[in-house]
Amino acid sequence: MKDLAALSQEIEKLRAQLERQEKLSSLGMLSAGIAHEIRNPLNFVINFSNLSGNLLEEYRAMAEKATDGDNDMREDMEDILASLEENQRKIAEHGRHALDIINGILLYSRGKDDACQPTDTALLTREYVRLSYHAMRANCKDFNASIREDYETGLPPVNLNPQDYIRVVLNVMNNAWYAVWKKSQEHPRDYRPAVEVRLHRADGWLVLAVEDNGTGMDRETQEKVYDVFYTTKPAGHGTGLGMAIVKDIVENKHHGRIAFTSVPGERTCFTLSFPLSL
Template sequence: MNLNASVFISILVAIFVVRTLRQFLDLPGRIPRLNQVLGYIWVPGVALYGFSQLIGWKTDQLDELYMLFLLAVVALVLVRVQTYRPARTLLLAIAPYLLYSLIELISTLISNRLLEQYDNVFGNSQGFAIIWLVTFGFIARNQKKHLEKERLEREAEEEAKRKIEVQNAALELMVAERTASLTQQTEELREALKELKVTQDQLIQAEKMASLGELTAGIAHEIQNPLNFVTNFSDVSTELLTELEEEQQRPDRDLALEAELLHDLRQNLTKITHHGQRAASIVRGMLEHSRASTGERQPTNLNQLADEYLRLAYHGLRARDKSFNATLLTDFAPDLPLLEAVSQDLGRVLLNLLTNAFYAVQKRREAQPDGYVPTVSVRTRPLPGGGVEVRVRDNGTGIPEAVRQKIFQPFFTTKPTGEGTGLGLSLSYDIITKGHNGTLNVETEEGRGTEFIMELPG
């Protein structure tokens, strides 16, 4: 290879090495001024070649001299950025090769025979220096990757930290605003709670009044029957008295007829007394239901109570719908023990369950007018532990599964607006479970009917 080509290749190698060094060590950011000077690394090579041509120095060591200069420049750069760990590794990598190149150049200038005499030593040294350079070059490369990874992780952490600080500042602002808002809302909720308690009391009272309205309508129709009997028997008794007076005024009195008339009068008066007492018991039941519960427990005949409210609830619905008719079934246990209970409260529960039952069969009759017989039944039986079970069953519309879990919740109702407050079953549940330590469950099948099961301890 001629001198011109050798020097040209050395200059290209120098430019490549400087470019690689810039990228590897990030010289524009670390030493910007020296980085600019490195851009002229080719100038010494061209100057050295021109100087040699000027003085007539025709030697093959010109490119080696330039490469030694390049290694010295690289070493200088590495020393300048030795705080960077890969730079220190690269400095360690080129040190043997730089030392070898310097010794070889000096030996060549002193005597070519010396270089030829120790050719194997120089060859082995050069191989070792190259292997050392390549090995530590890879080590520096791995160090750079590791440091780059750490840098990226650190930047990510700093970015995350910065975002967290921004978010914390935003959250603190939001917390301050939210605290002020919550303080205001707390005051508003406090006022709303007061209004809600008042409204709740009003709704409970409205439910009681609605229950009283159902009871009153039933009583008005139920009491009509004994009053009609009293009126009829009074009219018949008046006629019998007239016949008795006429018979007593005859000269030939028929004592047997007078005795028969007196017997009929006595029977009529007995029936009048019976139906009068029946009307009085109905009125008394109405008064007990409308009176606020004192919580006083008294021996209560659930058979009588259930039968009473079954008919009252039925007539209450018929008061609103004259065309409505239903089959009433009762299965009262004759040996049912008296139960210590608050009869007014149990009456409210029975009235609510029975009113709901009649409402359900009425709605099914409206949807299925042909071939359907509305039926409501009440069954009582004693429990083995001494308590009493009451079952109220209807063959009405049933309760959907999605609704069944909510029926005992306050204010929940499936009735249209204006037909229910949603408190009837809730109050009934509280009366049975909390007031009497019993249970109130429901079994239902949509489209087939519903059965409420009330168990009260003895």
């Protein structure tokens, strides 16, 4: 019995180690996407701040010359004040966007936390679809793809583990991007890479569907897609852990469902369902 208990502990320890490895691998791939996404709002903040500084100088010069009867100058000063107010709003908006990205990464990289909580799945999905895309573009310089996103309006917060949900989105999206990139290398002229992401409610479930028009999966891949360490990607592109962990998160941790359809050479669609009443 002791040997069995010790073996069980070793297996659990190895499982935890593999999950950490998968998470670090995802974070490494995301780093370029994170840099891109944060750089954009920060550039807006800097540009609007510089513009506001110039407007303040102009306003100060007008204030020194202004007289009570100068209606034209008063109108110009009011226009400057309106521009400053708009700049302040945009600075706050883009600053919050950068902060949301950083908070999301901190949430994802935080230690093990099994707690479920009301989660804005549309917000997380949108953010990590974008991050994963820019990460793929940074890793594959010639990569471009069209993205179609369809999120049901008014989705309520869903009680799930946000860290786990992020991992699900990242792993499924990374596979979709890789599939369309690989096909683009094989058919560079007449192929238009495309990925569609849908998030909606259906019969008491939150349903996330990710469909790509990439390479599709052959029969062997379809049979082994959830196997630990099974991957069709070359070294450096995948750990072979992603979909096994996705299946565990969806089915075991959240009592959900995962399914896929795939046509070799044409497309793949993964559908992940989370109970709304968990």
